[in-house]
């Protein structure tokens with residue numbers, strides 16, 4: 118199949134950007150979206166031009182590195198699919214495909230389709246862990262956890278930190294990511310000791326970088342891992358309780 | 368815990384601390400929104416007396432002034448209620464303005480390509496606009512019926528007369544209809560959204576949130592619009 122790409126090219130963080138048009142010829146419908154970009158880049162390199170910079174690593178949908186706006190949708194048109202797992206058979210011969218980087222103040226553009234997502238790391242650093250001093254690893258079944266709780270925590274833990282939720286949100290809010298990272302620990306017994314500090318700190322660091330949720334649900338629809346906005350409500354509740362609790366004990 | 372931990376020693380009053388965060392402002396939006404919901408529902412139900420008779424309707428308006436009288440002085444309860452509503456409205460609008468500014472900062476550059484929304488419906492994306500329309504309408508509505516200083520039509524001596532004069536004027540009736548449609552969209556998203564903001568989420572009941580939002584919107588907006596239509600078609604005269 119043959120496709121026309123309109124790609125956002127930007128030489129550096131402060132450089133002006135613009136769309137450039139490229140032709141992708143003889144693309145196999147079985148190739149992945151990133152393989153298609155690799156081929157376009159090989160052509161560019163052969164012509165002595167600067168290849169399109171994009172984010173990728175595992176290419177199997179588990180690392181959360183890849184991601185771009187494809188035709189106005191984060192990770193493209195297929196639900197529950199990271200960019201690296203998108204295949205060209207999703208498109209038709211002759212399609213025009215528009216590629217843009219994630220756009221949000223919390224995700225400054227580094228180059229072309231590559232953005233800096235270290236604001237997510239700041240959120241994790243502020244509470245996305247449990248503080249335990251371990252020597253040898255503790256016995257796996259030492260703390261009994263009901264199956265439903267474990268399953269729910271696993272649903273939250275499925276977040277790969279790709280940032281599609283922020284990219285898709287009209288408010289540039291990071292509620293879905295942060296709530297998944299809060300909930301995966303706050304639902305488990307091991308997370309209880311720091312539960313409310315975690316909610317408080319992670320929310321406050323999130324708000325330094327990102328916007329405020331208006332419950333539109335775009336994040337959930339864009340998320341390649343199907344993280345539910347139920348976790349956002351859970352985080353709101355834990356944050357409110359954190360504020361009350363501090364009052365009573367301090 | 369982390370280096371970002373807020374200083375525990377210098378804490379402001381709870382409500383100030385909560386309000387400082389965007390999440391706290393959302394709690395304010397939701398709680399003041401609930402006050403507003405109670406108001407628009409009660410307002411619609413009270414106005415159903417338009418269908419009884421002019422006397423009943425005017426008596427109802429008069430009785431509002433005398434709520435709990437003679438236990439409380441005349442007008443006291445009504446003015447207290449007004450105070451709560453004004454506070455709620457100011458809180459709602461100020462928080463909305465602050466959060467909107469925050470969201471503009473978080474996404475200063477919009478996407479150049481056409482955004483394809485998947486989940487965000489029209490109501491959710493227009494909350495700010497429908498809110499502003501409702502706010503502007505509120506001033507017109509008070510000038511029209513409470514203060515009786517509308518430029519569009521003759522005022523009238525009783526509340527009942529003023530309602531009829533207002534709805535018989537095409538421009539005035541048009542504004543009522545437009546504002547109610549705007550409020551309808553605002554309620555459709557707001558009633559659903561407040562559960563998320565308040566952290567009221569239970570997978571057993573979540574599917575009822577949309578149903579409740581639709582039912583609430585249909586009842587309130589349906590009732591309000593029926594008054595205008597009843598006057599325009601001469602059912603109430």
Ligand code: HEM
Nearest residue numbers: 331396397400403404463494498499502557558560561564
């Ligand atoms: C007067 C002008 C008003 C403005 C500017 C305004 C604006 C807003 C905005 C921006 C939101 C947040 C949208 C979101 O969470 O997605 C909102 C939410 C809401 N509004 Fe209003 N609004 C106004 C009046 C009203 C009135 C009169 C009512 C009550 C009938 C109301 C009820 C609500 C409710 C229930 C919410 C949901 C709260 C939440 O999700 O946290 N609003 N409003």
Ligand code: SF4
Nearest residue numbers: 276277279280282340
């Ligand atoms: S919540 Fe979903 S969209 Fe957001 S970072 Fe995690 S995996 Fe990506």
Ligand code: FES
Nearest residue numbers: 174176181183201
């Ligand atoms: S490259 Fe790892 S998830 Fe796409």
